[in-house]
Amino acid sequence: MKRLFCIALIALSFAATTSAQHNLRTGYFLDGYTYKHKLNPAFGGDRGYFAIPVIGYTTAGVETNLSLSTLLYPTNDGKLTTFLSPTVSAEDFLSKIHDNNPLNVNADISVISLGFNAGKSYNTIDLSVKADARVNIPGALFSWAKQYGNHLDMSSFGLNANARLELSYGYSRPIFNWMRVGAKIKLLAGLARASYNMDQLTLDMNESRWTAVSEGSGFYSAPGIGLKTENNVVNGFEFTDASTMLSEALRVKNFGAAIDLGISMDFVKYLTVSASITDLGFINWTGSRLGRDMETIGYEGIDHIGTDGTDIGQQFGDLGNELLELISPRVLSDEDKLMDMLSMTAHVGVEFRMPFWQRLSVGALGTYRFDGPYSWWEARGSVNLALFRCLSLSGNYSYSTFGESYGAALNFHPNGINLFVGVDSFKPLLNVTPQYVPIDSFNTNLAIGLNIAFGKYHGRFPKKVRK
Numbered sequence: 001m002k003r004l005f006c007i008a009l010i011a012l013s014f015a016a017t018t019s020a021q022h023n024l025r026t027g028y029f030l031d032g033y034t035y036k037h038k039l040n041p042a043f044g045g046d047r048g049y050f051a052i053p054v055i056g057y058t059t060a061g062v063e064t065n066l067s068l069s070t071l072l073y074p075t076n077d078g079k080l081t082t083f084l085s086p087t088v089s090a091e092d093f094l095s096k097i098h099d100n101n102p103l104n105v106n107a108d109i110s111v112i113s114l115g116f117n118a119g120k121s122y123n124t125i126d127l128s129v130k131a132d133a134r135v136n137i138p139g140a141l142f143s144w145a146k147q148y149g150n151h152l153d154m155s156s157f158g159l160n161a162n163a164r165l166e167l168s169y170g171y172s173r174p175i176f177n178w179m180r181v182g183a184k185i186k187l188l189a190g191l192a193r194a195s196y197n198m199d200q201l202t203l204d205m206n207e208s209r210w211t212a213v214s215e216g217s218g219f220y221s222a223p224g225i226g227l228k229t230e231n232n233v234v235n236g237f238e239f240t241d242a243s244t245m246l247s248e249a250l251r252v253k254n255f256g257a258a259i260d261l262g263i264s265m266d267f268v269k270y271l272t273v274s275a276s277i278t279d280l281g282f283i284n285w286t287g288s289r290l291g292r293d294m295e296t297i298g299y300e301g302i303d304h305i306g307t308d309g310t311d312i313g314q315q316f317g318d319l320g321n322e323l324l325e326l327i328s329p330r331v332l333s334d335e336d337k338l339m340d341m342l343s344m345t346a347h348v349g350v351e352f353r354m355p356f357w358q359r360l361s362v363g364a365l366g367t368y369r370f371d372g373p374y375s376w377w378e379a380r381g382s383v384n385l386a387l388f389r390c391l392s393l394s395g396n397y398s399y400s401t402f403g404e405s406y407g408a409a410l411n412f413h414p415n416g417i418n419l420f421v422g423v424d425s426f427k428p429l430l431n432v433t434p435q436y437v438p439i440d441s442f443n444t445n446l447a448i449g450l451n452i453a454f455g456k457y458h459g460r461f462p463k464k465v466r467k
Contacts, residue, residue: 023108024059024409024447026422029351029363029384031392032413032459033420034115034451037124038108039347040276041170042182042262044122046459049418049451051113057128061424061445063104063376065402066137068439070096083146090146094139100156101137102374102401106445113451117458124170124184129191132343133161134374150205158197158373162340164283165189165252170260180264190254190283192222193340196290196329197373215294218329219338221254221287232330234290256283258342270353279342289336290329343371351384359386359461367400376401389461390414398424402443409447418451 027033028040035057036043051057072080073088083093112127136158144152165188172182196218203212220227228236258281264274351363360383367378382396394409409422424445428438 024422024424024445025347025365025367025378025380025398026382026394026396026407026409026424027411027420027447028347028349028365028380029361029382030394030409030411030420030422031384031386031461032390032411032418033392033409034413034418034449034453035113037115037122037170037172037182037184038126039278040182040262040264040274040349041184041260041278042172042180042264042274042276044172044180044182044458045115045117045124046413047418047453047457048116048455049114049453051110051449051451053111054109055449056113056451057108057110057447057449059108059445059447061104061106063106063402063443063445064102065098066101066103067441068433068437083142088146093146094143097139097142099139100373101139101142102376103135103137104374104376105133107131110449117455121171121173122182122458124168126166126168126170128166128168129163130166131161131163133159134371135159136373144203152203154201154203155198156373157201158195160195160197160374162193162283163191164256165191168260172262178266182260182262184260184278186258186260186279186281188256188258188281188283189252190221190256190285191252192225193254193283193285193287194218194220194222200294211296213294213296214292216290216292216329218290219285219287219336219340220290221285223252227288227331229331232332234329234331254283254285254287256340256342257281270355270358272349272351272353274349274351275347277344277346279344282339282341285338285340287336287338288331289333289338291332292328292330343369343374345369360384363396380407382407386461389457389459394422403441405441405443413453416453418453419449421448423447 023038115124138156168186170184174180198216200215224240226238260278262276348366353361363382365380378400380398384394386392392411396407405425407424411420427441431439
């Protein structure tokens with residue numbers, strides 16, 4: 001299983017090194033936030049802007065329902081032990097484990113981004129590098145490892161990662177005094193893709209011998225990084241030199257398209273309702289089709305699971321090496337085609353501005369990401385404050401597939417510049433180890449940006465005209 005483990009690491013590295021497809025949801029109601037159009041293309045901008053490359057807009061995020069406190073436990077002598085130790089209650093540990101335990105890593109960097117008002121319309125042009133990596137770990141794996149059962153079904157295990165270049169044009173305008181609509185057209189160039197899903201993966205133990213039945217399917221495409229095979233079984237990667245890798249990357253063979261749609265409605269003076277759906281589209285990939293037909297394999301069992309005093313690394317190593325051996329993918333075709341639908345995201349927002357002071361508002365945002373076994377949902381409530389016309393703040397609480405989180409954002413937008421920083425969850429910072437490793441949660445999504453602002457102010461709070 002070491003072979004597939006390598007593919008998982010490569011897939012995750014695509015997201016990490018491209019550095020997030022999930023946008024800053026804390027910014028949805030933030031006054032003056034330049035990149036609201038990424039969440040809902042119907043939203044216009046207070047002013048035109050030009051993004052400083054890379055630092056104009058960069059986000060990176062991690063989302064999972066697992067945490068350090070779920071997997072490691074303190075002992076009486078002040079050390080740590082794994083959940084596999086007999087001193088850890090199976091009931092206590094398994095109560096923290098879900099049927100599916102996803103790990104999502106995502107990234108979004110704007111290379112070039114421009115927004116401007118033209119008459120009643122607001123237009124955006126954006127060139128971005130985006131990446132997303134997802135792994136789903138079945139809860140049955142933890143239950144089997146902890147209780148040392150005789151049967152394990154991991155058929156829901158899977159990983160999926162991709163990186164792409166995205167060129168988009170967005171347009172929004174009011175069609176009534178109370179309604180604004182918008183759309184964004186995207187041209188996509190696929191940079192890399194790696195996926196593998198288990199259609200079936202079961203293990204049964206008879207005395208000291210394990211019998212495994214496995215069947216899987218996947219796809220791999222990465223310019224400059226080839227697959228090493230032995231009898232068509234993947235056993236490593238072939239890395240070309242930097243110049244060849246760059247040349248291969250520039251000769252992109254994977255193309256697609258997508259659209260974003262949005263609407264915003266002011267039903268009454270103080271109430272705004274909005275909705276959007278983003279990334280409705282596809283990419284056509286050319287690469288290697290991976291998989292293996294249903295096979296039954298027998299091998300010796302794992303010796304160290306559940307024994308006290310065993311090294312932590314050895315416990316996880318024994319478990320991982322045996323399982324990874326089961327899903328070694330085979331290359332079924334070197335030049336295969338795949339139409340891959342993007343993972344769509346839907347948003348529905350409601351904002352109520354205080355009648356006694358419209359610069360203060362409360363908002364509720366619902367988000368759902370359509371991503372097959374990696375789908376997730378979130379409900380977020382926020383309090384938003386627009387101080388003067390150049391400083392705005394937002395604080396919020398959310399609950400989602402990955403648990404609860406607390407977010408905050410600040411946007412400084414006087415004439416000439418627009419500076420923002422925000423995080424969808426700062427909960428990981430509230431409880432850390434002495435080595436600053438988050439204990440209760442890994443979930444976060446950090447966004448920072450510095451842009452040049454220009455043009456006439458079109459925001460919600462124009463200057464009062466003296467009579």
